[in-house]
Amino acid sequence: MAGEAHRVTMEVRADGIAVITLSSPPVNVLHLQALTELTRKYNESMKRDDVKAVVLIGAGGKFSSGLDINLLQDIQRTGDDSFLAEISHDLINLVEDGKKPSVAAIQGYALGGGLELAMGCCARVATPGTKLGLPELTLGVIPGLGGTQRLPRLVGVSKAAEMLLTSKLVMSEEGKSLGLIDAIASPEELLEVACDLALDIVGSRRPRLSSLSRTDKLGSTQQEMDILEGIRQKAKETAHTMPQKLACLDVIEEGITSGGRSGVLKEKEVFKELMLSTAAKALVHVFCAQRATSQVRGVTDAGLKPRPIEKVGVIGAGLMGSGITTALILSNIHVILKELNSEYLQRGIKKIEANLQGLVTKGKLDENGVKKALSFLRGVSDYSEFKDVDLVIEAVIEDLSLKQSIFEEIDKVCPPHCILASGTSGIDLNQIGQRTSSQDRIVGAHFFSPAYIMPLLEIVRAEKTSTQVLLDLMTIGKAIKKVPLIVGNCTGFAVNRTFSPYFQGPYLLADLGVDIFRIDRVICSFGLSMGPFQLHDVTGYGLAIAFAREMAGTFPDRTFQSPLHELMLQHGRHGKSNGKGYYTFEKGSKPKPDYTVLPIVEESRRTTNLVEKPICISDQEIMEMIFFPVVNEGCRIIEEGVIAQASELDVASVLGMNFPSRLGGIIFWADTIGAKYIYTSLNKWSALYGPFFRPSRFLEERAMKGIPLGAPVEA
């Protein structure tokens, strides 16, 4: 983020206020250069006789999104944080205890180190709707610039602990009632109000308060310890996946029992310790890898400008079509939704309304937002309104000839600039677009269900897709708050293909005699929100059967097809849709294992006849036998160049498959285990249980040479 656009300026006004402006677009991160410059300007303001006080502000309508997270990654690589620790602590000390008082003028957001800097000031003014928070725990660390000490002193221990442990942001209005913000001012008046406040402090009309020395929001030591103990008991429940919560509470406690300065010292120590932990490395890796997906060689650096996409045609109002439409209209994009007839259309619109109402229930949208979103939607049952759309997303069932005829038709009715995208989750795009005359505008737009919630968008490059089309789709993807990832065209594309073994391995284990409910429990304790059997109950077995057939057709040598799903259907079990699956589904209660399913599982085992008697393995082996084949397929995806770099699979696995982000994504995780161990294990299982486990050439080579799986592939 360093560069000429990054500046810290100081302007001394006639009234003696030095306005120090941080300008580091797009979000005013605190990188090393910014911290050094801020310190320099602060020192200058303290020395100058014409300066009475400082107002700290961010350029471009934002205060600061905190420390540059790339800097955290640099420190993790070198293990040396001394330069950061010195500069940042010097700066906060200057802000808080310098000769002249400082006031923060906050607009947009003040997050992490940004809020910590603002809390170092003796007062804060914010514009309405400004977001404030310390989200460091989501990166596996705790705040490192005094946030664990100053926040409790400004808002009280209980609220501070809640904000820190949940990483939830508060709006400036709430911040004002909590005591985090001293005044609210409109964007136009922000600077003036902050300067007036600073002058009031200089003229002793307001006290100069040091956040770290304040005690007015703290109860007795015993009271605060009791509060912390209650919170600690709850945090213990998730301590195995989020140890930083307990560490954060310990640091707050140090400040309560031994004073703020002692707390700051402990914070510094714990921050460094956590920053170098595997979990923080993994979480920071996911953040940086996600950022890296914005720069695509040959696309974002091709000197092209994204074309505006104002109107989108969506074909098919089923689960995917209604989800995609919901995502688009929520971002104020006009959608023409087409279905075969008005009955199907009404059903689709009802789904969209239900999606929006679901967001209202969760407090993420209000009724006005629902109304506004729906005003961007128009339902149709023919193509007459497709004559001026900029993008079409086809979201009908996975049937090649149906898709081909739709593409043939939209090729004719849509304007020549219109992008023709298919939402297929695996069918070859070259075939889908075969009967069109303009194959350069054929592309895949693979959303993950529910499309208006899941953040990943796989953009699939067909043989002739133009660079402009890829850029346009990336841009619209970002506009609807997705993380777009450009991938190559192959069966299952990058994500479903990598994870295809995840939907085979558990069934192979079941056919080897491992209890299906135990498998689900192991997967949940690994960190996924539900196990594969419960997931298939929810999504239905039909889709799983079709996908397994597709994979078997392309990769017959290594696909394991269990008869279990077919047997379930034969026994009248369709999963959640008819309330009968591996689990029972009753309204208002959590799904429960249905042990009456076990004879069907046994029937499957007898049919495949893999082993004479059930195998006996540990939970650790269950997890490895399910995820190592996923790593193995990921290796093939990397080797074939379906993705540009291994870290993209990490992002995709976290955002598309809910792989735990604290593990850094599938390939990062594999490298923490080691390619050699994974290779050896797969080899062993391959000899015992067949080619499903056979290690790929890429994995073998990396294991033999000792090269991490995430290391770049040589050209």
Ligand SMILES: C[C@H](O)CC(=O)SCCNC(=O)CCNC(=O)[C@H](O)C(C)(C)COP(=O)(O)OP(=O)(O)OC[C@H]1O[C@@H](n2cnc3c(N)ncnc32)[C@H](O)[C@@H]1OP(=O)(O)O
């Ligand atoms: C010592 C301290 O205690 C430690 C810290 O401060 S750690 C940092 C804590 N701060 C955070 O976690 C904030 C992370 N950022 C965000 O939540 C959001 O980016 C935001 C709310 C600030 C802005 O959201 P939005 O307007 O949607 O913009 P968004 O697309 O996310 O960000 C713009 C760019 O800035 C990057 N960015 C945002 N915050 C960043 C940060 N702290 N460091 C590095 N890059 C950052 C984003 O990755 C994105 O990069 P890209 O354009 O290359 O993809």
